[in-house]
Amino acid sequence: DAKTTQPNSMESNEEEPVHLPCNHSTISGTDYIHWYRQLPSQGPEYVIHGLTSNVNNRMASLAIAEDRKSSTLILHRATLRDAAVYYCSRSNTPLVFGKGTRLSVIA
Amino acid sequence: KAGVTQTPRYLIKTRGQQVTLSCSPISGHRSVSWYQQTPGQGLQFLFEYFSETQRNKGNFPGRFSGRQFSNSRSEMNVSTLELGDSALYLCASSLVGGSSNTEAFFGQGTRLTVV
Numbered sequence: 200d201a202k203t204t205q206p207n208s209m210e211s212n213e214e215e216p217v218h219l220p221c222n223h224s225t226i227s228g229t230d231y232i233h234w235y236r237q238l239p240s241q242g243p244e245y246v247i248h249g250l251t252s253n254v255n256n257r258m259a260s261l262a263i264a265e266d267r268k269s270s271t272l273i274l275h276r277a278t279l280r281d282a283a284v285y286y287c288s289r290s291n292t293p294l295v296f297g298k299g300t301r302l303s304v305i306a
Numbered sequence: 307k308a309g310v311t312q313t314p315r316y317l318i319k320t321r322g323q324q325v326t327l328s329c330s331p332i333s334g335h336r337s338v339s340w341y342q343q344t345p346g347q348g349l350q351f352l353f354e355y356f357s358e359t360q361r362n363k364g365n366f367p368g369r370f371s372g373r374q375f376s377n378s379r380s381e382m383n384v385s386t387l388e389l390g391d392s393a394l395y396l397c398a399s400s401l402v403g404g405s406s407n408t409e410a411f412f413g414q415g416t417r418l419t420v421v
Contacts, residue, residue, distance in 0.1 A: 229406065230406050231406040231407050233409075235412075240414075241414055241415075242310075242396050242398075242412030242413050242414050242415050243349075243396070243398075243412045244412070245409040245410060245411060248407070248409060250407070286349075290406060291400075291405070291406045291407075291408060291409075291410065292354075292362065292403065292405065292406055293339060293341075293351035293354065293362060293364070294339075294341070294349065294351070294398070294410065295349075295351070296348055296349040297348065298348060299348075
């Protein structure tokens with residue numbers, strides 16, 4: 200039971216921002232929200248994680264709803280290399296991935 | 307620094323055989339977790355090791371076992387292989403694990419095919 204819900208797929212034009220949503224309505228108060236992505240034939244790659252406030256790193260931004268029941272991963276300018284399956288997890292111990300969102304980036 | 311290394315990358319085994327997979331974590335990382343990934347079930351947690359001790363275990367039968375050595379390298383073993391064990395087996399290392407406030411680094415996985 201992944202306990203997270205994500206859209207199956209999304210599409211974006213290159214150089215445009217992408218907002219990937221995740222619902223995690225049963226998250227506990229101390230669990231961080233984690234995002235990973237996976238390219239074909241590779242292991243998952245860490246993207247970002249956060250607890251309550253919004254987080255930024257060199258790869259992406261994470262916007263967390265005030266009630267923590269949902270979050271949004273923001274890729275500010277999608278590139279072809281960002282095409283992957285994106286997973287959110289409401290825990291890191293262990294990670295629990297649902298089906299994820301397959302992001303397609305159009306040149 | 308070197309990433310997580312898993313060997314072998316690909317493996318074909320026959321039903322009933324056993325298999326051992328290896329994982330070398332990032333230098334300095336003491337927590338190693340194993341996951342099974344299949345198209346139907348997605349990513350499923352097998353177990354986590356920290357300082358040579360199994361700290362957490364998923365819901366897999368006893369045919370799946372693992373261990374961790376003093377240098378943090380880890381192995382997992384699957385005995386009496388079944389067709390349904392065909393999957394991508396992923397190893398993830400983290401500095402200490404056991405905390406939600408830390409990232410995990412995955413290897414490229416071992417693709418096991420049971421025929």
